Amino acid sequence: MSRRSRRNPVWEVRASTLARNTRNLIREIIENLDVQPNPDKQLIALSVGDPTTFGNLNPPDQVLQAVRESIEWHTSRGYGPAKGHIEARQAVAEYSAHQGHVTAEDVVLCSGCSHAIELAVSVLADSGQNVLVPRPGFMIYKTLAEGLGIDIKYYNLLSDQQWRVDLDDLENQIDDDTAAIIVINPSNPCGSVYSREHLQDILEVASRNRLPIIADEIYEHFVFSDHEFISMSALSKDVPILTCSGLTKRFLVPGWRMGWIVIHDRNNIFGKEVRKGLNNLATRILGPSTLIQRALPTILKNTPQSFFDEVVLFIENQAKLAYKELVLAPGLRPIMPQGAMYMMIEIKTNKFPEFKNELQFVERLMSEQSVFCLPGQCFEFPNYMRIVLTVPEEILREACRRIIIFCQEHVVSREKILEIDEN
Amino acid sequence: MSRRSRRNPVWEVRASTLARNTRNLIREIIENLDVQPNPDKQLIALSVGDPTTFGNLNPPDQVLQAVRESIEWHTSRGYGPAKGHIEARQAVAEYSAHQGHVTAEDVVLCSGCSHAIELAVSVLADSGQNVLVPRPGFMIYKTLAEGLGIDIKYYNLLSDQQWRVDLDDLENQIDDDTAAIIVINPSNPCGSVYSREHLQDILEVASRNRLPIIADEIYEHFVFSDHEFISMSALSKDVPILTCSGLTKRFLVPGWRMGWIVIHDRNNIFGKEVRKGLNNLATRILGPSTLIQRALPTILKNTPQSFFDEVVLFIENQAKLAYKELVLAPGLRPIMPQGAMYMMIEIKTNKFPEFKNELQFVERLMSEQSVFCLPGQCFEFPNYMRIVLTVPEEILREACRRIIIFCQEHVVSREKILEIDEN
Ligand SMILES: Cc1ncc(COP(=O)(O)O)c(C=O)c1O
Ligand SMILES: Cc1ncc(COP(=O)(O)O)c(C=O)c1O
Numbered sequence: 001m002s003r004r005s006r007r008n009p010v011w012e013v014r015a016s017t018l019a020r021n022t023r024n025l026i027r028e029i030i031e032n033l034d035v036q037p038n039p040d041k042q043l044i045a046l047s048v049g050d051p052t053t054f055g056n057l058n059p060p061d062q063v064l065q066a067v068r069e070s071i072e073w074h075t076s077r078g079y080g081p082a083k084g085h086i087e088a089r090q091a092v093a094e095y096s097a098h099q100g101h102v103t104a105e106d107v108v109l110c111s112g113c114s115h116a117i118e119l120a121v122s123v124l125a126d127s128g129q130n131v132l133v134p135r136p137g138f139m140i141y142k143t144l145a146e147g148l149g150i151d152i153k154y155y156n157l158l159s160d161q162q163w164r165v166d167l168d169d170l171e172n173q174i175d176d177d178t179a180a181i182i183v184i185n186p187s188n189p190c191g192s193v194y195s196r197e198h199l200q201d202i203l204e205v206a207s208r209n210r211l212p213i214i215a216d217e218i219y220e221h222f223v224f225s226d227h228e229f230i231s232m233s234a235l236s237k238d239v240p241i242l243t244c245s246g247l248t249k250r251f252l253v254p255g256w257r258m259g260w261i262v263i264h265d266r267n268n269i270f271g272k273e274v275r276k277g278l279n280n281l282a283t284r285i286l287g288p289s290t291l292i293q294r295a296l297p298t299i300l301k302n303t304p305q306s307f308f309d310e311v312v313l314f315i316e317n318q319a320k321l322a323y324k325e326l327v328l329a330p331g332l333r334p335i336m337p338q339g340a341m342y343m344m345i346e347i348k349t350n351k352f353p354e355f356k357n358e359l360q361f362v363e364r365l366m367s368e369q370s371v372f373c374l375p376g377q378c379f380e381f382p383n384y385m386r387i388v389l390t391v392p393e394e395i396l397r398e399a400c401r402r403i404i405i406f407c408q409e410h411v412v413s414r415e416k417i418l419e420i421d422e423n
Numbered sequence: 424m425s426r427r428s429r430r431n432p433v434w435e436v437r438a439s440t441l442a443r444n445t446r447n448l449i450r451e452i453i454e455n456l457d458v459q460p461n462p463d464k465q466l467i468a469l470s471v472g473d474p475t476t477f478g479n480l481n482p483p484d485q486v487l488q489a490v491r492e493s494i495e496w497h498t499s500r501g502y503g504p505a506k507g508h509i510e511a512r513q514a515v516a517e518y519s520a521h522q523g524h525v526t527a528e529d530v531v532l533c534s535g536c537s538h539a540i541e542l543a544v545s546v547l548a549d550s551g552q553n554v555l556v557p558r559p560g561f562m563i564y565k566t567l568a569e570g571l572g573i574d575i576k577y578y579n580l581l582s583d584q585q586w587r588v589d590l591d592d593l594e595n596q597i598d599d600d601t602a603a604i605i606v607i608n609p610s611n612p613c614g615s616v617y618s619r620e621h622l623q624d625i626l627e628v629a630s631r632n633r634l635p636i637i638a639d640e641i642y643e644h645f646v647f648s649d650h651e652f653i654s655m656s657a658l659s660k661d662v663p664i665l666t667c668s669g670l671t672k673r674f675l676v677p678g679w680r681m682g683w684i685v686i687h688d689r690n691n692i693f694g695k696e697v698r699k700g701l702n703n704l705a706t707r708i709l710g711p712s713t714l715i716q717r718a719l720p721t722i723l724k725n726t727p728q729s730f731f732d733e734v735v736l737f738i739e740n741q742a743k744l745a746y747k748e749l750v751l752a753p754g755l756r757p758i759m760p761q762g763a764m765y766m767m768i769e770i771k772t773n774k775f776p777e778f779k780n781e782l783q784f785v786e787r788l789m790s791e792q793s794v795f796c797l798p799g800q801c802f803e804f805p806n807y808m809r810i811v812l813t814v815p816e817e818i819l820r821e822a823c824r825r826i827i828i829f830c831q832e833h834v835v836s837r838e839k840i841l842e843i844d845e846n
Contacts, residue, residue, distance in 0.1 A: 014697070016547060017549050022706065059500065067714070074478050077676045118707055123438055143707065148441065254502045255716075257713075277443060284537065285541060285708075288680065288712070289712045
C-alpha cells in the first residue's frame, strides 16, 4: 500500500455528503425568516409540535410513577438487546393489538418515532430509490431520506376533501424505483383522520403496485368525536406494513425518545431479509434508554383511558375554538381537523397583496402581533399556515384575536382586489 | 410521469444495502459458535462488556438521585434541541476540561457513545472513503461504517509492546481516500493506556497527513495505578479531533444511552461545515432522552471522586487476580492491562493441537467448563480471547480456576508438540 501523497498541503476537512444532505426544511425556512416579535406584545408560539411546552398538558402520574420505580431496579441500567427488552416489546405488542395480530417478535423499540421512521425508511429504500410522501406532510421524511440518497416524491392531499389522498396522483407517482408509500394518519400538519374506506383505497394502490407501506401512526387514537381511528395494518390483507409509533404524543413525553416499529407482514413478504435488516439497523445505536424500556409495560398498562380522553377532548375543544374564531378572520380559511393536534389555515394570498407569499404573511404576523405560526412551505404546501392546538385555552383565544386583527388590518376589500387585478 | 409497470407480478420486498451491510461481527461470530454450556456447571459469562450484569457494580446514589429529581420537572419531558439542552452541554464541557478548552458549543449530546461514533464517522467519511481502526479493536466501527459504504482499514497494535500502535503500519495504511484515524484509548479489548509520548507520535502521523482523529475515550479515567490518562485532544496542536465519550462505563449506566461528542478544533479546520454537519446529523433522531439530559449537570458534578476510585481499584485488583491466576494456565499468555475493564489472553494454539483455532478453544471451554470468553476474531485478532474483569471476585476466581483446569486437560507437552510438528 502506498503512502499517501496529499496534493493539498494545507488542512481541509469537509463534511460528508450524508451530513450535508441531512437538511431540516423547517429549521432552514425558519432560520431564513425575519421573525422578530413585536417587543410590546408577549410572544405566542403556535409553531412547535411539543404539547409539553406550556406546562398545561402533563403525563399522568402513572407514567411518572412507572419511571420512578424503574430507576430503583438495577436491570434498568444495563444494556438491553438491540431491538429492546422482551418485556417491553411484549407490552407494545399488546398495546398494539388494534393493529392486527402482533407479537413481541414484531416489535423493534427505537429512540423516538423519528428513529423508527429512520429505520423503516432505510431498511426498505436504497440510495437512488424513492419513497412517496404526502404533501402537505411532516418533513422528517425528507430530512432522513435525502441524506441517504433516497429521493422523496410527493403525492397530493386534497385540501377541500378533508385532506384525502389524491389516489390518482398517488398511483401516478409510483415508478420502478419506488420503495415504499408513507401514510401519516392522523396527519401532521393536517389533522385529518382517514376512514376505513379511504384506507382501503390506499391499500389497494399499494397492493396493485406491490409496494410496502410505512404507516406513521404517532397520533394513533388522537381523534375527535364522530371520527374513528383505524390502523392501516388492521385492514391490510397482503400489503406488508411497518407501523411507526411511540410514547411521544399520546403520553406527552416527547423528550423521553421512546418509539417503536411494529412489523405487519401476514404473508411473510418481508421474509427474513427485512426483519433481519431492521435488527441490523437497530444494533447501530442500541435502541432507547432501558430506564424507559423497563417502565414501558407499566406505562402502557396503567395509564387510564380517562387521561387519553381528557387530552383529546381538550384538543378537540381547542380546535373548535380556533375554528370558530378564525373563520371570522377576513382572508383566512381554517380547515377543521378531525384529530391530531394541528390545524391548517389557508391564507388567501390574493387578499393580502402586500405580502409576496405566506412566508411574508407569517413574518409580519410575528413582527406586528407576536404570534408565530409555521408557514406552509415547511410542509411543502405554500399559501397555508399551521397552528398548534395544545397551547392553553386563553393563549389560543388571544392568538386568534390577534390573528383576526392582523387580517383586518391587511386584507383588502373585494373591490380593491378587482382593482388590483385590473392593473 | 408514467405509471409503474412492475415486471414481477409477485410480491418481493428486499432489505436495503445499508441494512444488509450493517453487520455486527461479534454477534455473527457468536451465533455461529456452538456455545452450549456444560449443564453440570453454572455458566460464567466473561463475554459481555456490561459492568452492570452481575449487580456487583452500581451507580452511586447521587446519579440515581439526579434522575429521581429530573422526573418531577416538566422540562424533562419536552423536546430538547437536536444537539441537547444547553445546560447539559455546558456540564459536559466542564466535565471535559481535561481535554482542553471546551465550551457548550463544542458538545453534541448523543444516544450513547455508539451514536456519538456513528455521527463522528458519518460526518467525516463519505461512501467510498475509509477510516483507520486499530486491530485488535472494538468492532462497532465496522458495523457503523460498512453499512454506509465507508471502508474500514486496520492498523496494527503491538501485543508485545503493551498494544502500542505500530506507527509505520498506521502511516502505511493512509491513502488518498482516508477520512479519519480512530484511536481507542484506554482500549477495548486490550486495556492499554497510551503515554503522552505515544499519543504525540500518533498525532504527528495525523498532522503530517492532514487527517482528523476520532478519539474514542469512553474509558476515559479508567486507568490503574502508575498510569495516567491523557486525552488525545489535550495534546493536539493542529489536528482536529472529535472525542466520543459518555456516561456508559464510568457511571455504570450503559442502558441509559447517554453519550456525547466533544469537538476540538483549535485552528478552525472543521470550519463551519463539520460543525453544521454534526448538527444536521443530530436532527435525525433528536439526541438522548431529556430525562437524563436534565439530570446530567447534577450527575457530572455530584458524583464523588471516591466512587470512581473505588470502581477502578476494584477492576485493577480483578486484573491482578486474573493475571496472577492465568499466568499459571499452561498454553495461555495473559497480558496485564493498564486500564479499561478487559484483559486479552493469548492462546498458544500450537499447544492445543486439538483445536483448529481460538474459536474452537472458546467453544470447548464453554461446553466443558461453562466459561464463556470472546474469541479474538470478534476484534479481528485471532489466537486471543478477551475476558471481562467487572464480574464479582469469587466468580472471576472460579472462572480462572476452570480455565486452568481446561488448559491442563488439553495442553500438550513440549515433547508432544515437537512430535506433532515433526509429523
Ligand atoms: C407525523 C409525525 N411523525 C413522527 C414524529 C416524530 O416523533 P418523535 O418525536 O417520537 O421522534 C412527529 C413529531 O412531531 C410527527 O408529527
Ligand atoms: C471502545 C468503545 N467505544 C464505544 C462503546 C459504545 O458505548 P455505548 O454503550 O455508550 O454506545 C463501547 C462499548 O462497549 C466501547 O467499548
